[in-house]
Amino acid sequence: MQESPMSRVLVNQLRFYYESPYLNLFEDVTLDIDTSWRTALVGRNGRGKTTFLRLLQAELPPSAGTIVAPERLTRFPYAPADTTGQVRAVVKESVAPFQAWEEEMDELLQHDDEESLARYAKLQERYDAEGGYTIDARIESELAALGLTPEELERSFDTLSEGQRTRALIAALFLRVDSWPLIDEPTNHLDAHGRDLLATYLARQPGFLLVSHDRMLLDRSCDHVLSINKSDVRLTRGSFSTWHEEMKREEGWESQRKETLKREIRALDNAARKRRTWSARKEKEKRGGGDKGRIGHLAARQMKRALSAEQRGEKRIEEKRELLKNAEKERPLRLRPERSGREGGRPLLVVEDVAVGRGEHPVLHGLSFEIAAGERIALVGPNGCGKTTLLATIAGELSPHTGVVRLPPRHTVVRALQTPLWSEGLLHTHLLAAEIDEPLFRTTMGSLDLSGEIFDRPLETFSQGERKKVELCRSLLHPAHLYLWDEPLNYVDLFAREAIEEAILEEQPTMLFVEHDCRFIERVATRVIDLGALAPGP
Template sequence: MAMLQISRLTFGYEGGVENIFENVNLILDTTWRLGLIGRNGKGKTTFLKLLMGEMAYQGQIDAPVSFDYFPFEVHAAPGQPALEVMRQVIAPYAKMEREMQACLEDGGEQAMEAYGALLTRYMALDGYTLPDTLRVEAAKLGVKPEALERPFNTLSHGEQMKLELAALFQKKNRFLLIDEPTNHLDGDGREKVARYLKGKTGFILVSHDRHFLDQTIDHVLVLGRKDIVLQQGNYSTWQADKALQDQAQLSRNEKLKKDIGALAASARRTAGWSDAVERSKTGAADKGYVGHQAAKMMKRAKAIEARREKAIEEKKGLLQNLDECSCTVRKQATENKR
């Protein structure tokens, strides 16, 4: 078990009114299957890019592993077999093989020492067993093993994507950042990829397919409007908890609004009383006494009004601006109960 630690992460685009992330602190286990959730524009892709080190930020990201992003661009020569293309994605096996062959042909003492070092690294990277492993992994994803012998550029987009995903999981000491892997896949393809990911560990997954998320993830990281929530479970677990929280907050908001309305009405009545006393001076026998009473009432009314205004502002500050998507979730949960 290794931990990815994010400390005081702050980031905002130049010219932006608000920061996308403000003083974010997170500890993520690199064995989790973590779903990254949030409305469009809330920073999901930005978060992945920050982990990859593609943008400057304030704070610190301490990672015991390296990151790989999916999907990625693959460079395949015309007619190059898919197996060879995937091998070069994982490690420079072909280059190592050429160098080992050159060492054997040389036969000298120094060359053989170099050969031994190369062989040790090659075996550590599963160079001899990788072809068979990739065929097994491809089969799990619904790609026939013989597809690995065909030119990579002749495979369907779905086949290419599945092989690329399988290749990334063969790399050593990696944490995968998987962004919308179900694009270009039919229902059966989505199910196969979901089952495949459920058998893996160590990735962050971004997907708009809630069913797909439910099948694959064991933790959720939610980029909300005002906060970031990390929770164990899948999408539905978070959705149910969020619906309950939103319902409680909506009820609290309604009570706060009623309190604010009552305070405002009371302030208007107090102001009306002082005005009435002031108007009573007209025709009064003792205008000095009435004026004195009006001044006292006015002073008292202003003090009460100041206290009420302070209370109103405090209660307004407690009102929560609930996320629209969260309210939709709450509404859907309520309708389902009916």
């Protein structure tokens, strides 16, 4: 099959920086991407994934270099113009303005002058080309593939849960004819079932660019990986797992290199020390000895040689130190759990026949469970079943409608909120008000790859993942007996996810968390409580 030029994205020597505050994101990036690939776009928070999508859409101009991309690009998330109509209508209008075209065609048919007929013919051609005659049937089949029932299609879009909306809007991306979907973090409102449906759906799509930090989703749906790394942007063929393994191998190699460099620096340091001792001795001999002629001359030559060897050595040490800086990994993340002395003994938290809800009617009732010290419990259940409300009740922010929540006296509970607590202003101000030690906070942020200039600019300019990391650090730095984490990993890059997993496994805090990343649950949870199965509902 002949390739049409529209099926490639050509990026040539791209450079991009934000001007104010200045931040350089891309330097000399050259890429050739086929739009029929199912490409994962990965990289740490703040590396410029969303910026890259905006550059492809020509929403931002490159600072230098060129980008040739298909004209028709649609980026998720987007806000449909009117969400009050039926799901079917909202999806249809997100694909193309079919309704307006239909009305105009009806209107034109009322007239039989040449001009109207010509306009009608043109419009009909456009309507057909955009798939207007098949759109209704296609909406039904695509939405069904993403788990939305025919009844749900008739409901008002506004009544859908966030997860259902996400699925409907993603289907609309693929219903647009000849358009390349750019999907930016679709999983944040999806429960485990929604993620599973999305992975299956994407795996059979003709091509897209997908930004996600969900390892399961990437693994099941992508065949190429575009990674924005610290110093370059790389395109690799193969699954996400293959890329991930390769990256870990490289990391292992890097740390080996680091060890070698350290050894070499030590050896060079030793050599330099020996040379210095030798020079000092010769200098003494020269001054103390009687022969100022031949021996003195010889010693002077040797001294000169030693001196330039010393300079060369210093230079090599300096070079190696510089290389070491590049290879330096972040410090491991630390949690600060408190030990309650109840390990292996009486339960830490008791929830007894509890009903919870924010309004008059409880969303959950008849709920009983206990948590022992050292347990890490994943609280699972479909979107909207009351997980956040339950966490707020355990934290004491809400009172239970009935039943009791018991925690031993002087035991502290700390939360990490689904929507970060701090969303504007400077970190420094928040840290001061919350009495959090700033150097410690900086170190912890550094372990999650956030440092330097980020402290000088307001939270409003932070990417979503950066804000979420701030929320996590806020919680991590609080010594606590019980951590309540509500979807802590939304928007958080996968390297940070792994760092958090390592820290939890190392320090064994007691936790109750809501998280839809199944890999995280597999690695970290000691038990799963399924609210869908447990609570009888109102």
